Each structure stands twice: as structure tokens, then as C-alpha cells.
Amino acid sequence: MTGEAPLLSARDLHKTYGPTPALDGVSMDVRAGEIVAVMGPSGSGKSTLMHCLAGIVRPDAGELRYRDRNLITASDAERSALRRREFGFVFQFGQLVPELTCLENVALPLRMEGVRRGEAERRAAHWLDRLDVADVAGKRPGQVSGGQGQRVAVARALVTDPAVVFADEPTGALDSLNGELVMRLLTECVEQSGTAVVLVTHEPAVAAYSHREVVMRDGRIRTSAGMVQ
Numbered sequence: 593m594t595g596e597a598p599l600l601s602a603r604d605l606h607k608t609y610g611p612t613p614a615l616d617g618v619s620m621d622v623r624a625g626e627i628v629a630v631m632g633p634s635g636s637g638k639s640t641l642m643h644c645l646a647g648i649v650r651p652d653a654g655e656l657r658y659r660d661r662n663l664i665t666a667s668d669a670e671r672s673a674l675r676r677r678e679f680g681f682v683f684q685f686g687q688l689v690p691e692l693t694c695l696e697n698v699a700l701p702l703r704m705e706g707v708r709r710g711e712a713e714r715r716a717a718h719w720l721d722r723l724d725v726a727d728v729a730g731k732r733p734g735q736v737s738g739g740q741g742q743r744v745a746v747a748r749a750l751v752t753d754p755a756v757v758f759a760d761e762p763t764g765a766l767d768s769l770n771g772e773l774v775m776r777l778l779t780e781c782v783e784q785s786g787t788a789v790v791l792v793t794h795e796p797a798v799a800a801y802s803h804r805e806v807v808m809r810d811g812r813i814r815t816s817a818g819m820v821q
């Protein structure tokens with residue numbers, strides 16, 4: 593794995609909000625199939641780093657590439673197409689559309705890419721099954737438990753077969769048992785498909801599912817250690 597070119601490559605990223613340097617010279621690579629946990633105290637820049645890597649926030653300075661594409665100079669339209677096609681996202685709260693069923697929520701990223709309804713829903717049903725929540729397909733997000741909703745959100749992040757999944761505190765709203773279940777299913781799925789994961793978490797039990805931890809403090813990376821899988 594180490595011989596391959598990284599999927600994402602960040603060099604000396606800087607991002608400042610007013611007087612606050614949220615990122616103060618961050619360099620890191622993410623390779624295919626790798627699960628990287630980004631840890632560190634509140635306000636240390638974890639979410640800003642993830643949002644830069646995902647092409648959501650544009651750094652003020654530095655170099656950032658996804659495969660052969662320069663994410664700093666890419667237009668907003670190119671960056672948003674890249675997010676839709678190549679990346680998946682799981683957040684702590686509220687990413688499911690309340691008016692749609694769980695099946696329709698998972699099918700949505702495919703529909704936005706022009707996949708026909710029948711095909712999109714067939715693929716969505718497959719992912720609900722993989723995440724062990726096939727039984728909630730016809731329910732709306734408000735009718736399912738927090739753990740089920742988060743598994744639906746993981747299914748939605750994976751349905752487009754992304755190269756990288758970005759997960760920001762994906763288990764933060766769950767009890768530890770449900771959190772472990774979400775992480776176990778997520779890591780099993782990505783290991784089979786070779787998807788990389790960038791995971792922001794405060795919880796060591798969640799970071800334990802990663803291959804590598806990056807620890808941030810004051811907008812800089814403090815340590816980056818390999819983990820035993």
C-alpha cells in the first residue's frame with residue numbers, strides 16, 4: 593500500500609478565520625484503503641482540516657491534490673462535482689432528508705448523478721442490507737432510532753462507491769454499543785471496497801478502528817502514528 597501514490601496529498605496547509613489560525617501548516621497524505629483518525633482537543637482544527645481535504649473549504653495557502661487534481665485552483669463547480677462523484681460524507685447529526693424514506697435518502701446521491709429511480713433504489717436497498725437496516729427502508733428518518741439512522745447515513749455515504757469517505761464524529765450522538773456497531777459495519781464495508789476513510793473523533797474507542805491516528809493541536813499535527821489493526 594505504501595508504494596502507491598496517495599489519493600489525497602496536503603502540504604503546508606494554512607487557513608485563518610479572522611485572527612485565529614485554524615490550520616497552521618498541516619501536511620498529510622491519505623492512501624487508498626487507509627482509515628485515518630484525526631484527533632485532538634476542541635478547536636485544534638480537526639474539522640477545518642477535514643473540510644479542506646474534502647474540497648468544502650479552500651485553504652488560504654499550501655498545496656492540496658486529489659489524485660492528479662489541484663483542489664486549491666479547481667473551480668467551485670469542479671470541487672462540488674468531485675465531492676458528489678468521488679467522496680462520501682457522514683456527519684454527527686441531521687444529514688438525512690426528513691421528508692424522504694430511508695431508501696430514498698440512500699438513493700438520493702445516485703439520483704443527483706442521473707441514475708434512474710429503479711436502479712438507484714436497487715443499489716440503495718443493497719447498501720441498507722449491508723448496513724443491517726433493510727427493515728427501515730420504507731420509514732422516514734424521524735421514525736427510526738439514532739443508531740439505525742446513522743447506519744442509513746453510512747449506506748448513503750457508500751452508495752456511490754466513493755474513493756474517500758469523510759466522517760465527522762459519526763458516532764458522536766450514539767451510545768457506545770451503537771457507536772461500535774456503526775464503526776464495525778463501516779470499517780468492514782470499506783475494507784472490502786478499498787475506500788479510504790478520514791474520521792474526525794474525540795473517542796479513543798472509535799479511533800481504535802483506524803489504521804493510523806493524526807493528533808492535532810493549535811492547527812498543527814502533533815503526532816502521526818501507525819496503529820496496530
Ligand SMILES: Nc1ncnc2c1ncn2[C@@H]1O[C@H](COP(=O)(O)OP(=O)(O)OP(=O)(O)O)[C@@H](O)[C@H]1O
Pocket residue numbers: 609610612613614632633634635636637638639640641
Ligand atoms: N467558519 C468559521 N468561522 C470562524 N472561525 C472558525 C470557523 N471554523 C472554525 N473556526 C475556528 O477555527 C479553529 C479550529 O476549528 P475546528 O472546528 O476546525 O476545530 P475542531 O478541532 O474540529 O473543534 P471541535 O472538536 O470543537 O469540533 C477554532 O478556533 C474555530 O473557532
